[in-house]
Amino acid sequence: MTASIAFTLNGRHRVLPPGILPGMTLLDWLRAPVAEGGAALRGTKEGCAEGDCGACTVVLEEADGGRVPVNACLALLGQMHGRAIRTVEGLADGTPHAVQRAMAEADATQCGFCTPGIVMSAWAHARQKAHPGGGDAHEALAGNLCRCTGYRPILEVFEALADDGTLPPPLPPAASAEFAASGQVFHRPATLAEALALRAAHPGAWLLAGGTDLGLRVSEHRETPPRILALGGVAELQALSVEAERLVIGAGVPYGRLLDALQGLEDLRPLDAYLRRLGSRQIRGMGTLGGNLGTASPIGDALPPLLALDAAVVLASAGGERILPVAAFLTGYRRTALAADEIIRAVVLPRPPPGAILACEKLSKRHDQDISTVSAAFLLRLESDRVTAARLCFGGMAATAARAPHAEAVLAGAAWSEAGFDAAAAALAQDFTPLADWRGSAEYRLRGAQGLLRRLYWRVARPDLRLEVQG
């Protein structure tokens, strides 16, 4: 059992002295003075402390050479154990890095406060763009806000980037660990058995997956929970298998890795495109399906597709496992069927049956990195111009992500027609009484949901047409 947080920072092995709060954010530690145990690296900025502006972006370097941008404001120090972190100070090697020079030479900085974070996103993108599905500069930049430039020169830099070919630094070993300081205990088990034992022993501990939601309670609300059970090091939760009829996705698999696995799966292309609008690369570098299920937010973006595909949740405890359909797992507003001694081990995601139509949709004020006003996933089966089955699932319309039984009933068995979809859209009013908030009025949520359903008709009827304003 390791008792000190150890990681690689800018290529150098660091073992933190005892006494440093393991539940502090990586950003706070990076910026803290050396006298307070920090790194005094202040190139990394705090712009929002909610994982949205990207000014705090740093890069995790993986053993296989992968580069994962993350928000240092949401990552907790204990989560960094066994990882390799690179900050903006770690790019220059006597002279500025090519990415840094390119940003300056392109007039891609004005006030410069967002620039270090953008430089780090760019450095990660330079490698990621060569990977399947990794080339979109907008996607690479979605997690970074710039208020000055209007983005044109930044995008040009992103599009022109070349990989510098540097090798990943050695990663420190990441055995089971437990860090304690100032009355806080941070458990970082490496096996599921250990995690389950800790879960049973400390049911009140924060159950931390990627931390992109829970991390807000530290970064923004400045909480210091007495005990954190972090699951990021549990090997079993990182398993991911693609099978002929289903995917089994470890609950700890970050969305970024899930997206890699979706490449080449034609039947899940709509899910791939949809998940690329979930958060940003920084959020997807840490965030997990397990975490999205665990927090059970009514606007959890991952939930409608899980419902539409009739996914199941594998819940593990020291006593064994049970499997629940997602619909049964979600019991209410931010409530789930997870027992006090259980951990979500995996999600079983059936692939669409041959010939079925899957569509995933999201409405938000901004296309990228916005929380859904309405999200939706549809699974349709058609036989000779007749809809034989329809699963219509929505987020943002009720206290949980949910199916639309009335609309499904109208569509199932009906002849394929625009009028049929209009009728199903009308029936959504019987399925949902949405809330009004800053993301949209109740009326807009309903109208928007209806519009998404009607778009499904056109997706099938006119596959030749572009139907989104983006793209």
Place this chain on the structure above:
Amino acid sequence: MDTLPPLRPSRTGMGAALRQDSALKHATGEAQFLDDLPEPPGLLHAALALSPVAHGTLAPLDLAAARAVAGVVAAFGPEDVPGRNDISPSGRVAEVLFATGTVEHWGQPLALVVATTRDAALAGAAALRPQIAPLPALLSVEAALEARALLMPPQVIARGDCEAALAAAPRRIAGEFRCGGQEHFYLEGQIALAVPGEDGDIALHSSTQHPTEVQHIAARVVGCDHNRITVQCRRMGGGFGGKESNASWVAAAAALAARLTGRPVKLRLSRKADMAATGKRHPFLYRWQAGIDAEGRILALDATLAAEGGHSLDLSGGVIFRAVTHALNAYDVPAVRITGLACKTNTVSNTAFRGFGGPQGALLMEDVLFGAARATGRAVDALRELNFAGGPNGADTPYGQALEGELIRRVWAEARQGAEWERRRAEADAFNASHPTLRKGLGGFALAFGISFGIMAMNQAGALVHVYTDGSIRLNHGGTEMGQGLFIKIAQVVAEVFGVEVERIRITATSTAEVPNTSPTAASTGSDLNGWAAHQAASAIRGRMAGVAAALWNVEAAEVQFAEGRVTAGNHAMEFSELAHQCWAQRVSLSATGFYKTPDIHWDPVAMRGQPFFYFSYGAALAEVLVDTLTGEHRVTRADLVQDCGRSLNPAIDRGQIEGAFVQGLGWLTCEELWWDQAGRLRTLGPSTYKIPGSREMPPVFNLRLLENAPARANTIFRSKAVGEPPLLLATCVWNALRDATGAARLDLPATPERVLAALRGG
């Protein structure tokens, strides 16, 4: 004060496309923002306690609960203020630092807690339990209008007999609409660091556009002479007007705590506290009626522009002034009455934001033109041309200052031509006829934006230039750097005067100790004012140096030339550095201050007439949008901009300003929505809920041209024109394109997908 000889080609002088002075340091992370400075020993951190209700009677706040929190050193409320609890920028009305007796808005500062760590200070502030008996709150412009709650008397600009002209017009049309506010969302939040020194001195580091006002307000709150407070700012992580007056009270709070504890104090607002407690762009409600003829010429217009000022005056007077002076924009209306109201509401006090009421003012005529187009069945762009100021129409604004009609027509024509407007209109029509769910829309806009501060006294600037004996030069002036590239532009001015490369010039932090009594860096005037002031200072030194060279060489001083790092006259030549050393040897001063005041401007606030602007900046823009009729989602697919920068001081900087301003304006008009709940609490308090544009909001086809061969006619610095604010207004073309796509009679702003969908459904 005439300009120097004609521009010479120069690597780093006037017209060179140099980078922002710190660009590389930004990219390496070496550029230090205020929070990056090393902590002074004994530093304390401060946090604000904010009001949890919008309006109410506040019992004296018991600060014991904060003081009881571990790590808290002190807590201060209004009764602890040694000077005056007054942060009014105008100094003419009471605006409090800490609420006393009454709270006027949700998020209003009540007290300041200082502690050994920032977390302890935040915990101390959170431990306070203010006792507030709620009062009815005015939470909208409508409610304020109904209650006749105004922050100041109406500002009315009128010409002709509006009533009679309306009555005589062949047709009458009317409209009502609203636009929203806008959060600045500077990436670096408000921050100040106050370090106490000897004899009551305070060194005050502030992320501010207005160091002098920080100095004044900190001195007022602390209760000391101005000379005890030195304010310094090297750079801001964005300002956009949000650090014009709001930085002052943040810094004053830090200074207060430093004075009372005797220790350095840093106050850095969290993003949420920043968005709750600092002002934003004013939302406006518009009601107008117009008289038009059969062709769509607007003959008369009576309009009321009601701004949501928030709970206090702040800079609302100036914002309304700019709104009413820009309400006709580039158009002529013979008989007109524009009434500007600053409504008092129980919301945060709205403030300066890039454009300063100009963007809101310029929306008016767009709505009138669309109304006239609907009434006459003519294309809105034809009416635009029919109603432009100048040409056959009058060129004078209703307040008596002439617009340059030929420049309006020129920017508009160049934008249309560059955008291939006619062809794309036909393409859009064909697309719309064939696509089942998407609609294309096209929209245009033309702009005349007046440059100068509305308050005459603010149109002055100072600079301080030293030449050292090695020929290196140190430059200081009253302008602040917030990313807009002011420092490099002014350095280019000085490089041009001395005929040296810009690398010889050391750019330094703005400081009230070096250049006093400055104006804010605002109103797009930074390079106009400080450029001339620096030019004056540098020219004074150059004149003395020329005199020394002339005496050495026995030539006339007028023959001495400064170029390419050398000083020459006929066959004589020496290095600039050598002459600097010669000056020292001959006991000639190599230091000078420079001062500038904008000439030829005046304003009669009673008659509401005059020449308030030194000149106008012109621009035109055309946008194409794609709208989803099923969901209201939309995207700008192309924008074509033409902006008049006069003879650009630095085309790279100007391009960045124009593109950035356009996208910022696009955000204001589309995705950026401030949302208050019924209790008056702002619920969009961070980037997760308040959506500024991301990279995909940038138009994928984004064409920009600086107007060529158009040196400023006014005697501006090297005949350049201001660029900070005008291009923000060009984004108005996006609103017009959305109106075109939806065909809606009314489309309120911001035009979120929700509003666009409602507009498509007929409102």
